[in-house]
Amino acid sequence: MKATLVIENITNLATMSGSDGPRKNKAQKDIGLIKNGVIAISKDKIIYVGEGKLPESIPTDEGTVFIDATGKLVTPGLIDPHTHLVHGGSRENEFSMKLEGKSYLEILSSGGGIHSTAKATKEATFEELYDKAYKSLNIMLEFGVTTVEAKSGYGIGDFETELKQIEVARKLDETHPIDVVPTFMGAHAVPPEYKERSDIFVDKIVNEMIPYIAQNKLAEFCDVFCEEGVFTIEQSRKILLSAKSHGLIPKIHADEIVSIGGAELASEIECISAEHLISASKNGIKKMGEKNVIAVLLPGTSFNLQEGKVADARYMIDNDVAVAIATDYNPGSCPSENLQLMMSFASITLKMTPEEVLTASTINAACAIKRESSIGSIEVGKIADIAIFDVPNIAYMVYHFGVNHTDSVIKKGKIVYKKNGRALN
């Protein structure tokens, strides 16, 4: 099979190879490093990974593109497994409230927060949501990201708006170089009109929305904001068990602000992942390790919320919980598409080593969205989603924070971004 693209003289090639599932404990540090590496790609697939020169057995011709990666770090395309990508409006008006000391939950319960984004998303047209999210995907691509999960959740009871978000995500998956993986999150907040009768709203989600999403195959995952003052443990259990019974894979926003047992529930239901976990109990973390629930940590959110605590990544890694990280890109608790910055935050604030952070942004992130069979590592037969960073090694990339280290991004074997190259429209 002829090579269409060859990346050679790679000073540091982090393959992330060697595991068919999420990397836990000591394995979270193993990045499958090859010095002076070489990768051969044919069309959209990886056909060779090795050290030194490309072997004669891999044919090339005048059409083969060669990239010299001397002095560079090459990794699998980064994966952002937790975003609220598709949304209308913005919430900079809450900035002053936060500076005056108002908490995230206080702003939410006073009708702001998610509710104000819900209003903006409802009022926005499909095209407005699409254009806004397309621009965010361009930013993410420039940071080396090649796959993104995108939650609905701003319908807040208005199913049409929920569906509009999901349809935008699905359209973006077709049109933008980045692959977009939709998650249904109808249970993001209780609509004001159901404030005193939230169980009725839960029944609407369970009896109407989830069956429709599942029957029409509009999303693979179902997520719920299990939090004090949002959805209780009992309500979250009902929603996620219903999702599971309809073939949707359960995820959960767990113990973000108050520890109400979200991590324990994630383990009981065997969610693919539990996300945030800033306030997760040690018992809940241990149970997640026993039940192989992946932790998706969001260090940008804890930085932005400044609630004085961060997820205990070290305890999770030491207790066999595979850790992934994400931006949590959304207009309120983390208005940033910059996954490279979150990688630095994960190291600086969560005390994860640079190698653990790279695992968390590649293969473990792929596992959190059930894509590990095709992406998340540089191995023969996998999709050629590859990022080239202009840094000598992963430690330098994580330590030198706040700048964009991306040199080039390859998506399905095609160069889709080059630094100072053609701007994406």
Ligand SMILES: O=C(O)CC1=NCN=C1
């Ligand atoms: O505030 C938002 O829009 C997104 C969010 N949902 C749960 N935590 C953050």
Ligand SMILES: [Zn+2]
């Ligand atoms: Zn979130």
